[in-house]
Amino acid sequence: MEYIRVTKENLEKEHICCAISDNKDIQVSSKKAWLADRFDEGLVFLKSVERGKCFIEYIPAECAWNPIEAPGYMYINCLWVSGSFKGHGYSSDLLSRCIEDSREKGKEGLCILAAARKKPFLADPKFLKYKGFEVCDEADNGIQLWYLPFEEKTEPPVFKECAKHPHINERGYVLYYTNQCPFNAKYVPILEETAQKNGIPFKAVKIESRKDAQNVPTPITTYALFCDGEYVTNEQMNDKKFLKLVGR
Known part of the structure; x- marks a missing residue:
């Protein structure tokens, strides 16, 4: 299995898998x-x-754009293998390379977001469990923090208090998002336009910094939709899906 590591030097010429235009x-x-x-x-x-959707993206947890407390851990932003790449061991191989790299860098373990049942754009809990990950924290909306410690008795990561009880004090639809997910650049404006045309109260809150991302009221920062203060979903949607959700 051959891989390319995307860096500052080759970023412009390499495709980024999840969006290959x-x-x-x-x-x-x-x-x-x-x-x-x-x-x-x-x-x-x-x-x-x-070319295709077969990659892993990870970062020291202190620099992750998520409200977690995980000193010494590596946080996996995304591990995505789909299409013709599935079933050939790429997920295991990419994870193994992440583990090896993280150990070499002196990390205490890995952590990643998932849920008890597979949700769109989140890791598969069955795969994580098979690989030795365990749940170390869970928010009220069912989003879980999983971890793989490299040594026994390693302190597990936790969600920050702001993320454990996802709720906001605003009416209507409110979307928190970042540019970490490329699809947002296309679909968030579509939702804004759709909401305006249909008289649906909607506000998009773009998270612009790591500090802000680490203090939002939701474990997921790439895309988190609320309605009348309550968390709804992390699934990106087009105009049709949004109107169906709203009931229009």
Whole structure:
């Protein structure tokens, strides 16, 4: 299995797997701009040499754009293997490389978001359990923090208090999102336009900094939709899905 590590030096010429259009596409440019600022913080983006959705993206947990307390851990932003790559051991191989790299860097373990049942854009809990991960914390909305310690008796990571009880004091639909997910650059404006045309109260809150991301009222920061203060979903949606959700 051959991989390419995306870095500052080759970022412009490499595709980024989850959005494989050219650099002029807003989804690609927004994600690459976000990545460019993370490499100096220790972010690693490792992908298959073949074009497609087969990659792992991880970063020291202190620099993760999530409200977690995980000193000494490596946080996996995304491990995504799909399409023709599935069933050939890529997920296990990419995870093994992350573990090896994290050990070499003196990390105490790995952590990642998931749920008891597989949710879109989150890790598969069955795969994590098979690989030795365990649940170390869970928010009220069912989002779980899983961890894989490298040594016994290692202190497990936890969610910050702000993320354990996802709730906001605003009416209508409120979406928190970042440019970590390239799809947001395309679909968030679509939701804003759809809401405006249909008289649906909607506000998009773009998280612009790590500090803000580490203090939002939800474990998931890439995409978290609330309605009348209550958490609804982390699944990106187009106009049709949004109107169906709203009941229009």
